[in-house]
Amino acid sequence: xxxxxxxKTAAPAKAPAKDPWELPDVSGLxxxxxxxxxxxxxxxxxxxxxxxQQVIIGSRAADRARSAAAELGHGVEGADNxxxxxxxxxAIVAVPWExxxxxxxxxxxxxxxxxxxxxxxxxxxxxxxxxxxxxxxxSAAQQxxxxxxxxxxxxxxxxxxxxxxxxxxxxxxxxxxxxxGEVRADTDIxxxxxxxxxxxxxxxxxxxxxxxxxxxLVANLISVNRRYKAHAGLRVTDV
Numbered sequence: 406x407x408x409x410x411x412x413k414t415a416a417p418a419k420a421p422a423k424d425p426w427e428l429p430d431v432s433g434l435x436x437x438x439x440x441x442x443x444x445x446x447x448x449x450x451x452x453x454x455x456x457x458q459q460v461i462i463g464s465r466a467a468d469r470a471r472s473a474a475a476e477l478g479h480g481v482e483g484a485d486n487x488x489x490x491x492x493x494x495x496a497i498v499a500v501p502w503e504x505x506x507x508x509x510x511x512x513x514x515x516x517x518x519x520x521x522x523x524x525x526x527x528x529x530x531x532x533x534x535x536x537x538x539x540x541x542x543x544s545a546a547q548q549x550x551x552x553x554x555x556x557x558x559x560x561x562x563x564x565x566x567x568x569x570x571x572x573x574x575x576x577x578x579x580x581x582x583x584x585x586g587e588v589r590a591d592t593d594i595x596x597x598x599x600x601x602x603x604x605x606x607x608x609x610x611x612x613x614x615x616x617x618x619x620x621x622l623v624a625n626l627i628s629v630n631r632r633y634k635a636h637a638g639l640r641v642t643d644v
Contacts, residue, residue, distance in 0.1 A: 425609065428597035436598070437461045437493030439486050439508065440500030442473045445524065448570025449497060449562060452578065454479035456601040463489025490515035495598065497562065498523045498549060502538070505545055509552045517555035522595055523616075524562035525549075526623040534628055537621035544616035546585065559586035560616040561595045561607065563623055566636035577604030580638030584609055585616050608641050 436453055438446045441462025454460040454477060462477075463486035464470035470483030490496050490512045496519050500508050505525050509516075525545040527538040542548040546560035561584040569575055582599040584607045586592040596607025610619060622639075629637045 428593050428600065428607075431495075431594055431597045431601065432458065434494040434594075434598075435459045435461065435492060437463055437489040437496045439463045439489060439496055439498050439512070441483075441489070442469055443499060443501065444567035444571070445562075445565070446497070446499035447473060447477065448565065448567045449499060449524075450474075450481055451477050451479070451573075452570050452602045453598070454481045456603070458598075458601055461489045461492055463487075486512060487515050490519065493519060495520045495522060495594070498525055499562075500525065502527045502545065506548060506552060509549055513553055513555070516553055519556050520591055520594060521549060521553060521556045521558045522562065522598075523549045523558060523560050526563055526620045528624055528627075534631070535624040537617075537624050540617070543614065544620050546613050546616035546620070550613055557586075557588060557591050558613065559584060559591050559595050560613060560619065561585070561599065563619055564626060564639050566630075566638065569636050569638075578602055578638070579604045579640075581605070581641045582607045583619050583639070583641075585611050585613055585619060587612055608644060 436458055438450045440446045441450050442464045450460045450462045461482045461484055462470050462474055463484055467485040474481040474483035496516055502525055523546040527540050527545050528535050529538050540548055542551050550558040561582050569578055584592045584595045592609050599605050599607035626637050
């Protein structure tokens with residue numbers, strides 16, 4: 406574009422900055438919860454299904470998954486982990502840390518091309534309480550990314566109380582969800598998914614290399630909850 410006054414070419418106008426709270430519509434996506442028969446998986450499945458998200462819970466045993474799904478209601482379906490992964494647009498990994506690597510390795514093909522949300526916290530417990538474990542790859546999320554090279558791995562939903570998630574008398578979950586990932590379009594989807602749950606908000610919190618401290622913070626929350634007999638979550642201020 407040329408300036409009519411001086412004949413010089415003017416710099417193109419910059420596109421307006423994207424609103425970080427402008428998130429995609431994820432209401433039509435199918436969410437699979439791998440390890441969905443555990444407390445955290447059941448809680449997430451229940452809250453998302455209650456928000457009218459289509460949810461499938463996975464387990465090593467399909468019968469156990471179907472039984473848990475029937476208990477949760479709200480249209481939740483149950484399947485073995487492989488079928489759950491195949492049928493899902495988004496797969497939430499909520500398996501025990503001890504089986505994390507083995508389960509993901511077994512589902513590499515089923516999860517290829519899928520958006521994977523890892524919410525596993527590698528923790529140990531002794532007489533002094535919970536403490537973070539050292540993970541060779543840096544974090545559970547980074548281990549997932551290494552094991553699933555054809556998937557789009559993000560990290561989120563670490564700091565949620567399974568007790569609150571599963572309590573049908575609680576209408577809103579008052580907390581923020583820290584979301585980490587390499588591609589902003591993917592973290593936007595996960596933020597939008599978190600926002601489907603009343604009271605909850607997804608907040609972008611960096612790349613996967615920062616997942617270790619997010620996963621480890623759960624050890625501190627466990628200490629808070631034990632000391633104050635609470636179900637503490639997180640709120641990020643000034644955003």
